[in-house]
Amino acid sequence: MDDRETFQAAVSAVQKIANELRQTSRKTAVGTAIARKDNETSIVEVFPLDQPASRPLKVLVSWAHRGEDWSAQQQKAWEQQVMEFTTALRSMGIDADIDLFHSHKSDADWTRFGQKAVLESDFVLVAITDAWAERWSGVNSPRLGAGAVVEADALKGSFIRHQAELQKKLKLVLLGEQSPRCIPEDMARFTYFQVDVDDFDTYEDLLRTLTGQPYYDKPELGEVPILPPAVREKFKRKSDRTGVHDELEDYDAVRSEIMTLESAQARKTKPDLATQQRIEVLRAVLNAMSN
Template sequence: MDGKETFKALLAATQQIADANPKKITGPSTPLVTQDVSKSDIPSKEAELPDVPLKVLVSWAHRGEDWSSQQEKDWEQLVMEFTTALRSMGIDADIDLFHSHEDGADWTRFGQNAVREADYVLVAITEEWAQRWSGTNSPHVGAGAAVEADTLRGLFIKNQSELQKKLKLVVLGDQSPRCIPEDMARFTYFKIDVDNLDSFEDLLRTLTSQPYYEKPDLGEVPILPPAIRQGFTKKAARIATHDDLADYDAVREEIATLETMQQRRKIPSVEVQQRLEVLRAVLNAMSN
């Protein structure tokens, strides 16, 4: 199985380990699974686990002006399932719904503070949230999402690269990437199906800095043999004959050059060795 096929099993293992050892998946560069392993199982580039869990805010527009009551309930349920799924994977995801019944909650400042304090802001993108971002929504609806969108715009003006890292878009359910505003095209979006845990993988890898493909270490630059001296014929099959290398001294010189190259290599080149064998055979034929 490849990495994609084993993702569900990996999440199941994460939950089992969390039950036995309540360590959490935390900030960027954190391995997806925390467990006790032998030294032979520990990757050489394993990052040290931060003490504070990765903090994420889910920003969303509660309703559209033409939505039915059932549409509002279905959308709220979907966004809540997404947020809850993140928390089950060790991401400290927060959403305004968790605070809707808090006594003394200050909704005029909740969005601003939550955006600033979060490591990442995940926008559940819809046409309605896009309207809050662009300021084209009705002034009588969507104040909470509009405040969060305005705060994000302020962060963009202050530091573009910081917001580029902080803000991610998620496309949930039957929503479409087509609703992403043109001026948000620079931000990465993720298509998420809350009923399919595999669809969370790319988002989790991005949030926790765990690339699917790790850049390998640099190897040594190969030492390539020189071209045959001018005046010699180089055949496509690179099989030398007496006629191909008629100059006895030139053959000896090329042999000496290739032997020096082989000695300098940590691992001798098979291609160069084959070339040496051909040249030695030619030299032997010339000597007879």
């Protein structure tokens, strides 16, 4: 079984699981399935989503159909890649939409489709290419790519109204061999994902982001531990240290106190922490006086 057949088999398996979830658990959370390829085997894992069954995530896939210098073959291959990406998302419980699904509708209004879809979607995934970047930057041919231009303008309008909202809504997707170099400078703030349409493993980061399923859960905040001081309180300030040094200036007095304290400690069943700290400080003072 080659990679394409493996991919299609995984999609079918995921779709079957999704259908079973809808039939058996109408009132529970939607299950999103992530298929992983382990050598020649596709392993399907199902994760719960924090979304009601009647409200799957709505996603618009925005893309530029072709670049000015593309051949007909390049255009067709890119269309196939974008369609496979969108289909894979739908197989995993994401209500992904794209203009290709509406291309043969008699009542399609392309002057409004893109803007309406951008406003109504939970997320907009831009299949970023140099061609789409030209639409965003307004340097494309005026006779080419009107649909992507409408969607790009709608996204810019959303940015003006609410910057944080668009930051959450807009994600960039690099399909196949597309490079981050095609991302315009003023879109560098948006998160991008590298996805191989034939490899389900590469969808994981995108799915986790869309569905709010972090790879690492933040643990509950614990309590700050209470740590004992390293020396007695009056040795913490310089002025105190000076006073104590004057008090213990006599070498013999220091040594005598150490011996007295050590003797007292030896007689105790449980040595006193404060006394032991005092002994350690006095030893340090004694050592300094010796030098």
